[in-house]
Amino acid sequence: MKDVDLTPTQVWRKHRLRQIMLFVTVPGVLLGTASITAAYSAGWMTPPPPKPACTPDVVPAPARGSFTVNVMNATGRHGVAAEVAIGLFKRKFTVGGISNAPDSWYVTQTAVVHHGPDGLDQALLAASQIPGAKLFTDARSGTSVDVVVGLGYQHMVPIPARLKPIPSEVKVNVYNTTYKTGLAKTVADAVAARGFKVKDVSNDPLRTMQLGPAVIRYGEEGDLAAALLQEHVPGAQLVKDGRAGSGVDLVIGNAFTSLTPLADVPPLPPRLPQAIPTVARPCM
Structure with missing residues (x-):
């Protein structure tokens, strides 16, 4: 309704209402603005500073052979647990049981490593061998862990290249197959003088007869040690057998004359x- 259509009394009331609204609204806006400004100045409305980024606690890793790793297969594929167990063994872990996981366990990840409160570092180390592996804490005591291989498993991380050993790291048994009495002792002394760790010195316990200069017997883990010893024994033949560990046998044959100058x-x-192996404990 336009003012021209209002009576004088109505016009007066309308203008009076506007004055009252301005009287109430304008001071309120000014007061609110001043209050907000004061609050910011006092720091009351300043957003809290961001929390510092969590940094995992990096600690030395436990020795790989110092705890037991049990491997369980939850993939439904035959032989996966054995494959992972062999891989862990080659990486110097102590493997315990190998079995299938309970049928009720449905594991979609590459692997889940179960551990108790005292086995966190051990679980982290075991999990680092399988890309994408996760951890699960249970109530077990001790440091043993269970690696449950899941549907997402494809492969383990590559085994780091091994260092060529030095003589002081190679354990050698020296055996004689010739008719020359004391030859094993003579060769053993010469080998020890070059830094090798000589263990047993005797006639060949396998009772072989070697016509060549020498045979160096070694197992799966002793290939580098055998190759190093071969550099000191001219004409020595390498023979792989099923022994465990990295120790080797130097079997002296009838054609042996002396060590390599x-x-x-x-x-x-x-x-x-070499860098000290570590694990990174997650933020809590």
Whole structure:
């Protein structure tokens, strides 16, 4: 309704209402603005500072052979637990049981490592061998862990390249197959003088007869040790057997004359300092 259609009294009331509204609204806006400004100035309305980023606690990893790893297969594929167990064994872990997981366990991840309160570091180390592996805490005591291989499993991480050993890291048994009495002792002393760790010295317990200069017997883990010893024994033949560990047998044959002159032995590659293995405990 326009003012021209209003009576004088109605016009007066309308203008009076506007004055009252302005009187109430404008001071309220000014007061609110001043209050907000004061609150910001006092820091009452400043957003809290962001929390510092969580940094995992990096600690030395436990020795790989110092705890037991049980492997369970939850993939439904035959032989996966055995495959992972062999891989862990090659990586110097102590493998315990190998079995199928309960039928009720449905594991979609690559693997889930079950551990107790005292086995966190051990679980982290075991989980690092399978890309994408997760952890699960249960109530067990001790440091043993269970690696439950899941549907997402494809492969383990590559085994790091092994360092070529130095003589002081190689354990050697020296055996004689000739009719020359004391030859094993003579060769053992010469081998020990070059830094090798000589263990047993005797006639060959396998009672073989070697016509060549020598045979070096070794197992799966002793290939590098055998290759190093071969550099010191001219004409030595490498023979792989089923032994465990990295120790080797030097079996002296009838054609043996002497060790390789030290001047002709290839020099050892330089040994760089090795980093201490670590695990990163997650933020709590």
